[in-house]
Amino acid sequence: MNITQEKVDALNAVVKININPEDYQPRVDKAIKENAKKAKLPGFRPGMVPASHIKRMYGKSILVDEINNLLSDSLNKYIDEQKLEVLGQPLPKLDDDKEYNWDFNDNFEFNYELGLAPEFNIDFSSKDKATQYVIKVDDETLASRIKNIRRSYGKMTNPDVSADDDVLYAELVQLSPDGSVFEDGISNTASVRLDQIKDEAIKASLIGLKKDDVLTFDIQKAFDNDAPKVAGLLKIEEDEAADLKSNFQLTVKNVNRLEESDLNQEFFDKLFGEGTVTTEAEFTARITEELEAMMVQDSERKLQDDIYKLSVAKVEFNLPDEFLKRWLKATNEKLTDEELEGGYNDFATNLKWTLIENKIIKDNKIEIKYEEVFELAKVRLDQQFRMYSPQPIPDEQLGQYTVQYLQNKENANKIFEEVKALRVFDFIKSVITLDKKDILFTDFNKLVSEK
Template sequence: MNITQEKTGNLNAVVKIKIAPADYTGKVEKAIKDQAKKAQLPGFRKGMVPAAHIKKMYGKSILVEEVNNLLNDTLSNYIAEQKLEILGQPLPKMDDEREFKWDNTDDFEFDYELGLAPAFDVNVSSKDKFTEYVVKADKETLESRIKNIRRSYGKMTNPEVSADDDVLYAELTQVGADGAAVEGGITSTATIRLDQVKDKKILKSLIGLKKDDEVTIDIQKALEDAAVISKALNISEDEAAELKANFKLHVKNVNRLEESDLNQEFFDKLFGEGVVTDEAGFKAKITEEVESMFKQDAERKLSNDIYEALLVKHNFELPDEFLRRWLKATNEKLTDEELAEGYDDFAKNLKWTLIENKIIKDNSIEIKYEDVVQAAKAKLDAQFRMYSPSPLPEDQLAQYAVQFLQDKENANRVFEEVKALKTFEQIKSIVTLEQKDIDYDKFMALVEKK
């Protein structure tokens, strides 16, 4: 067997593999004998089929399979031994002029294109400056969060007349321009949250309603969101998005979620017995929680700023033409138009992955299983806190995390998140971070501007 490499460009190479009969004959004969032992063919006892018979019937397919296995192993071992950093996978070069007899006498030659990763150094120092925003909770955000929490622990009542933020339990009937029900039209019983009604004029018409009152509304103007309309009318989102119709809304009941009292029982449910004892302590805790969520937003912005800056600073080349061919070869349904539209984003993410891997390698950063478990616990804890501020017991959270990571896709995703986190931590330990206080609304304007 002979294997050689030829550079065809700065980041491209072709590996040529030559295989003689002596390289594959023994493997083919062994595969034929193994199949003969397992074969069940008419006229032969199991395991007693002559190898010559198997060779006659399946010899060519066995030869093809063994040559392919030999090629794959040889190429993989060569890449590892030569310490070649490749992008994507090797692509076989097609040569219509080469014809093989596949009769165990061929001298085979196969060529594979490689896309090589560029060599570069990560250049990060204290001269690189970034703003680390400290986002402060504004009055409106705090009041909204407090209201939502109090309602989560409140009780349901049925007032006589509807008001802001109430929920109407109503029957919806599609009507025509004359106000009469459309024959074969949509009818549905639904709960309509008034805080989801976008049109101010329609919202005004829904306030002050009593049981059995009726009002006609334009469903698109009222709710706007196809998902909300779909749920209310029990139709698909596609149908909801296209629907242009008026509906008679017949009130069957008015529901109101009253806010919980700010008392010790409420505080203990939220934070544990005796942790908070008055309204001031309650507001302080909620402020801490809200600003903690803002901190995550600020960290995401800082990471994104670092990401963009380092990509500009490390503007190395990629084997673009090879990568385009590789993407097409490995994604049969990918159209030329989709490739053209998406390639720049793909290349950008690939460049960042190379920078990230370089930082991990140069700084001998380890990603341990314990790190992944802790990240999974934090992710799950955040999800549970969306429904209740009270934390889960540690043993229960740990059990959920282990179950979550048993899914390979979940485990890979969390591993990549931990890898990214450790990379950014390393970068932040080197660059200069300048802290700056900022109100939430101004911070969001800054994020949206980007």
């Protein structure tokens, strides 16, 4: 076997692999014998099928499989030995001029295109700057959070008349353009949350209703053309919801109201554990502390996003774009040319960041330990559980859940990549200048939404 490499340019190469019968014949013979032992064919006892018979019946398909296996093994070994940093995967170059008999005597030649990672340097210093926002809780955000928590532990009542933030359990029926009920149209009974109504005029019309009241409204306008929301209420597909133009008749079946829990010791004990919090002031302080902890995470995500953009803009290098586009098409059969062109820039930017990550990890000898992966997975699971209950899960039980979670290879890889990114961000933060700036949560949200 002979393997050679031809450099097309700094980012592209072609690897040529020549395979002779002596390279593949031992593998083919072995595969034929193994198939003969396992074959169950009429007229032969199990395990007694002659190898010559298997070769005559299945020889070419076995030869093709073994050639492919040999190519894959040889190419991967060559890339590893030559320490080639390959982007994507090698793509076979088709040559219509070459024809083979597949008669166990052919000399084969296969060519593969490689996209190569660029060589580059990255040098962060204190001259590089990013803003680290210190987010402060504003009164509006604090009041909203306290209200939601109190409602979560409150009780359901059924008032006679609807008010702001109530839920209408109602029948929704599609209407024709003339206002009559659309025969065989869409209908469903669903819970309509008034706090999710986007149009203020429609929301006002739904306040003050009582059981059996009927009104007509524009469901698309009510939910600001939110197709998933409309689809969920009507139990239809999102595509159908997006194209829906009809008004709907709403008939109130019941008015539901979630009353806020009293700020008493029973409520505090449910929320934080017995005797941990005993006054309203302590309760407010704990909620403020939890909000600020969440806001630290928001600030950190913003800082990471800014560092990501800073890094990608700071390092200038080219990618083997045409090769990568062919590779994306080859590995995603349903990908259209339009989708490829529309999404390629984002793909290329993320790939650049990955290369920057890898270089920082390599140059600074940063090691990712299992303990780091385990602890981050534990944190992420704890965050998920707290979405459903403020009370923390016992540490031992959380650890067991984490072990189970990481046994899934996809989960483990996901957390590993997150740890890797966090270590790189930490390194960059230790080198550049971070300008700290206080900001209210409402102003921070406006800042993020403007980006």
